[in-house]
Amino acid sequence: MVTGLVVVGVDGSASSLAAVEAAAREARSRGAGLRVVHAFAWPATHVLLGPSPLGPPEGGLRNAVDRLVSEAVERARTVAPELDVSHVVVTGEPLTVLEAQSRAAELVVAGTRGMGGFVGLMVGSTAVRLAAHGRCPVLVVREQPHADGPIVLGVDGSAAGQKAVDFAFAEAALHNAPLVALHTWTTWNAPMPAPQDPSVPYANPPGALAEEEERLLAEAVAGRQERYPGVAVDHRVVRGGAREALIEASRSARLVVVGARGRGGFAGLLLGSVSQALLHHAHCPVAVVRGAGESH
Structure with a gap:
């Protein structure tokens, strides 16, 4: 029986996929469900979300978002096939979206830097700000953990x-x-x-x-x-x-x-x-x- 919720933020970056794997392990160990969350900020820019009339039907920002979320869900199920995994795409800025999600979660997991990170930064601003504002513990996935370490x-x-x-x-x-x-x-x-x-x-x-x-x-x-x-x-x-x-x-x-x-x-x-x-x-x-x- 699923009794809790672990939330992980994804944006298609390698860092966020590493966070998905960590979140899946955390959810499995807790007997909790896993929710994969993507903050979709593009609608506010009034950019065309669907495929271009001149491009392939699978093109467009919305289809790209659906693919990256599906990849994250599959990555989680690869780590823990028995896991109850849900996903949601929420329009909004990442910190605002994840802070809202943290209100119903027992743990929020994030990667160090996303697709929008500046070269040279060791950790992205979303991860740092989420650690400061999250309503539950926040796990930021940096380097791979030592499996046998304390x-x-x-x-x-x-x-x-x-x-x-x-x-x-x-x-x-x-x-x-x-x-x-x-x-x-x-x-x-x-x-x-x-x-x-x-x-x-x-x-x-x-x-x-x-x-x-x-x-x-x-x-x-x-x-x-x-x-x-x-x-x-x-x-x-x-x-x-x-x-x-x-x-x-x-x-x-x-x-x-x-x-x-x-x-x-x-x-x-x-x-x-x-x-x-x-x-x-x-x-x-x-x-x-x-x-x-x-x-x-």
Whole structure:
């Protein structure tokens, strides 16, 4: 029985077909249906959509769209023949269309760059903006995942990041994958623990700051291992920058999961610098999960 919905955006590019394959695997593992969505912006330009009177009957923009959607559906069924696959062509701008589709989905999947991408860009604007505005987790398919690699979860200890923790544990359970819970800190962004001797402000023994960060990581993932007892978790506390550590960890990962904004984010920003850096530079797919209560 199909109980959920995974949405994937397609535009005929190689990147979007890779996204279709990833979306099909996600839908299969979840027991969900897959909806292939194409945003058709051409009607707004008043260009002739049907075949030209001087061309073949199979020509024209609308026929081309039908072919690319059919190719995407067949690609999904090649990955998961038993999958319930539907498709829809919606007139509108891609971000607007996919954001609307995300309201009824449990996951939206997108490729890094579409047919309209500028040469030299590592990730298209639609993928980045969708990660910021999507109403559900957004999976952006970059390089091919390492099938035997772990799921890497970026943990910052923020309340907003708890949704990302939940998503990562659920993904690890769905795919029978190990989970690396990675937390980074520096002396600039780590909260100073209370001094052990109140008469000496800010006095702490060597290593107290690192121990505080290890405690923060343990608290951030607490309770999930009881809920997902089959998930093997590797706790890693790294002194250094989050972007560098997560990008390096992505080299051997099947997926990196991060929140949209961390504890150091500026109010009003929809997407933080760490999640943006991963969307541009990670060596595997990246899932961006918005926190509860974050504005859209």
